[in-house]
Amino acid sequence: MKGPIQASPAGPNDLAGRLPSIAEPAWRTAACLLLTLAAIQLALGPKIQLSQWTVTAHDNAALAEGAAWLDGRLDIPHPGRDAAHDRMHDTAYFDGKVFNVFPPMMTLLTVLLAPLHRMLIGDAGQWLQTPFVLAVYWPLPLLGFLVFRKQVGDSAWAGLLTLAWMGGTAVLPNLAFARTGYLGQINHVLSQTGLLLVAADIVGRKRIWPGLIGLAISAWSRQMTALYALPLLFVARGRRRLGLCLAGVAVIAAPLLTLNYLKFGNPLDFGYQHIYVNRSEEPMADRCRDFGVFSSRFIGENLWYIFFAPPTVEDISPTNVKIEPVNSMGTGLFATTPLAMYMFLGARGWWPDRNRRLLVFGSAAVIVGLLFYHSPGYLQSGYNRFALDFLPVWFVVFAGQTRGEWRTWLTLACAAYSLLYFQAIVPDGPIISR
Numbered sequence: 001m002k003g004p005i006q007a008s009p010a011g012p013n014d015l016a017g018r019l020p021s022i023a024e025p026a027w028r029t030a031a032c033l034l035l036t037l038a039a040i041q042l043a044l045g046p047k048i049q050l051s052q053w054t055v056t057a058h059d060n061a062a063l064a065e066g067a068a069w070l071d072g073r074l075d076i077p078h079p080g081r082d083a084a085h086d087r088m089h090d091t092a093y094f095d096g097k098v099f100n101v102f103p104p105m106m107t108l109l110t111v112l113l114a115p116l117h118r119m120l121i122g123d124a125g126q127w128l129q130t131p132f133v134l135a136v137y138w139p140l141p142l143l144g145f146l147v148f149r150k151q152v153g154d155s156a157w158a159g160l161l162t163l164a165w166m167g168g169t170a171v172l173p174n175l176a177f178a179r180t181g182y183l184g185q186i187n188h189v190l191s192q193t194g195l196l197l198v199a200a201d202i203v204g205r206k207r208i209w210p211g212l213i214g215l216a217i218s219a220w221s222r223q224m225t226a227l228y229a230l231p232l233l234f235v236a237r238g239r240r241r242l243g244l245c246l247a248g249v250a251v252i253a254a255p256l257l258t259l260n261y262l263k264f265g266n267p268l269d270f271g272y273q274h275i276y277v278n279r280s281e282e283p284m285a286d287r288c289r290d291f292g293v294f295s296s297r298f299i300g301e302n303l304w305y306i307f308f309a310p311p312t313v314e315d316i317s318p319t320n321v322k323i324e325p326v327n328s329m330g331t332g333l334f335a336t337t338p339l340a341m342y343m344f345l346g347a348r349g350w351w352p353d354r355n356r357r358l359l360v361f362g363s364a365a366v367i368v369g370l371l372f373y374h375s376p377g378y379l380q381s382g383y384n385r386f387a388l389d390f391l392p393v394w395f396v397v398f399a400g401q402t403r404g405e406w407r408t409w410l411t412l413a414c415a416a417y418s419l420l421y422f423q424a425i426v427p428d429g430p431i432i433s434r
Contacts, residue, residue, distance in 0.1 A: 032155035057125030066110025067125035092274035168418025194218030212248035346401025
């Protein structure tokens with residue numbers, strides 16, 4: 001007589017709370033991907049408006065910097081204007097020159113695409129709409145779907161998580177800003193692609209080189225995310241690929257540190273304090289001048305705005321809830337994206353997996369860095385954009401915990417709430433900074 005059927009040992013992705021999955025036919029995966037893209041377009045299309053994406057060197061410091069590199073200079077020229085006062089927002093004024101203060105991802109892409117743009121439009125400082133959308137937007141739904149499907153083993157559920165991530169988090173308003181050329185928001189969007197690659201490699205096949213590519217994309221878009229090199233190095237050590245990883249991290253760090261030295265005379269000076277030179281009216285100027293770019297004085301306030309600050313409800317009735325996103329300093333992550341609570345509700349599931357723990361510790365290092373930063377994240381009415389420095393990593397970590405019994409219904413409820421919330425606070429037309 002046969003004994004009881006024994007469950008097979010759990011693999012690295014077979015976490016507690018995840019439903020068993022069977023191999024899907026390719027047609028089902030393809031159909032779910034197409035339906036996901038259609039759902040994103042139907043739900044988010046009026047906010048994102050892909051046909052209206054535009055960016056030029058006239059109002060984007062990275063494109064201006066790329067054009068300057070092609071002319072053999074590091075600083076951004078300002079012909080006919082007083083560069084000390086009349087310069088683009090978030091550019092640094094140092095030693096009589098104006099510099100882009102953001103990391104160089106968009107600048108590097110501008111240089112790489114320069115031959116194409118010179119040939120087609122005769123201007124290396126202006127991007128065509130198609131390469132702009134292909135480089136910034138399209139990696140998100142495609143890579144997001146593939147990464148989440150790997151974690152949950154079901155294409156339909158991966159489609160739901162992709163929609164919830166893109167439409168129920170700060171990704172959506174940053175896409176809305178990015179389409180009109182806002183550099184800081186473009187960098188947030190670009191970093192999502194890199195962070196997904198890092199997280200997927202660490203919890204997946206651990207080949208290291210995809211993680212290094214992701215780390216380059218994220219660190220060259222958002223410097224704080226360079227701290228994800230720590231979990232990547234731990235994984236590489238266990239795979240006997242530490243030398244490869246160290247070399248890759250050095251290659252990623254070298255351009256950042258070199259540019260800092262060439263611009264500001266110090267490889268560790270990223271130039272943010274120079275943003276406020278001759279701009280005392282800037283909201284963060286006094287904080288940076290009095291306490292520095294990083295200070296423990298900012299921890300409590302940043303913790304509040306990143307995680308806990310509530311939204312402002314302007315009007316509520318039985319048929320309508322109107323949310324007024326007046327707080328440009330931010331609204332807490334748990335109020336806008338309650339799915340993030342799965343980091344705690346599903347901890348029993350993901351904690352036994354060493355590589356997921358490493359990712360969480362890496363995100364903790366990033367969060368600590370954000371808590372010390374002098375700005376809570378300006379221009380983010382109704383949400384917190386700095387949370388995007390760790391949120392896609394969290395989604396990868398807890399994705400396997402979002403199905404089964406009560407989790408399924410809770411996930412659907414949280415996703416519906418966040419989608420409705422961001423539909424309410426992100427206008428269909430262009431976002432105007434305030």
